[in-house]
Amino acid sequence: MPSEPVVPRPAATVLLVRDAPAPPPGRAPLQVFLQRRVAEMAFASSMTVFPGGGVDAGDRAGLASWAGPDPTWWGERLACDTELAGALVQAAVRETFEECGVLLATPQLPADLQRHRSDLVARRQTLGQMLAETGLVLRADLLRPWARWITPPAVKRRYDTVFFVALVPDGQEADAHTTEAVEAAWWYPAEALEHWQRGEIELMAPTIRTLQEIAEHPDSAAVLAAADERVVRPVTPEVRREGGKVVVVLPDDPGFQLDVERIVPGGSA
Structure with a gap:
């Protein structure tokens, strides 16, 4: 008998965006922050990804220090x-801070911010404790x-990942000071797709589709405006054999089809 599919773990990833001060001729100013994961990672090793990760137990605690749409609003949108919506928002903020050093919080950030970042990474402190x-x-x-x-059912390590968009706050800089990535940089979305097409970087299907979507917008303001109008529905890619190859397709987008060999090292789904 086939085994039951693994229950996906909730996760959050963040498209950090900005406008390049001096884009080259022919490029729109929109840029997005991408990281290339270390080869030793159990999931998406060596892949170029947006910052993010799974929801931790500490993310599920309620916060008193919260500004903006509440978890009920987020639950309706997501x-x-x-409860899960609140945890996803906390995970998005925590992971972005841990992996990029960008903290979506106010007012003035403390001088010892890097100490708190290290404590979060080492799980000596939760996001709620740090804020308090x-x-x-x-x-x-x-x-x-x-x-x-949502990762396809056939995959052994599955995630149910919400993709958020955020503009880098004034005065903050994204960095590559994380043990989970070998490099990180700002990319023009179309440029990242061009490098993937040439086989110079590896991208997963959700990353490819998301880069294609945001590449349709000229700047960060347009991406944020587009996000406000989007209806978020869970999408589970389908992996199937067509002819002599295995492909990834999207149920609601018949024009999207990727050869598994192009997006998964070794072709393993």
Whole structure:
């Protein structure tokens, strides 16, 4: 008898966007922050991805220091229950801070911010504890919902991942100071897709589709405006054999089809 599919773990990923101060001729100013994961990672090793990760137990605690749309609002937008919605927002803020050093919180960030970042990474502190200690307020209004992707049932390590969009706050800089990535940089979305087409970087299907979507917009303001109008529904890619190859397709987008060999190292789904 075939085994039951693994229950997907809730996760959050964030499209950090900005406008390049001096884009080259022919490029729109929109840029997005991407990281290339280390080869030792159990999931998406060596892939170029947006910052993010799974929901932790600490993300499920309610926060008193919260500004912007509440978890009930987020639950309606993300098609999930209120408790999970709040945890996803916290995970998005925490992971972005841990992996990029960008903290979606106000008011003035403390001078010892890097100590708190290290404590979060080492799980010596939760996001809620850090906010309480520093007097900071989580800014849920700096996030916008973009999409929700669920790993196909045949995959052994599955995630139910909400994709958020956020503009890098003034005065903050994204960095590559994380053990989970070997490099990180700002990319023009079309440029990242061009590098993938040439086989110079590896991208997963949700990353490819998301880059295609945001590449339709000229700047960060247009992406945020588009996010406000999107209806987020769970999307589960389908993996099937067509002819002599295995492909990934999207149920609601017949024009989207990718050869598994192009997106999964070794062709393993």
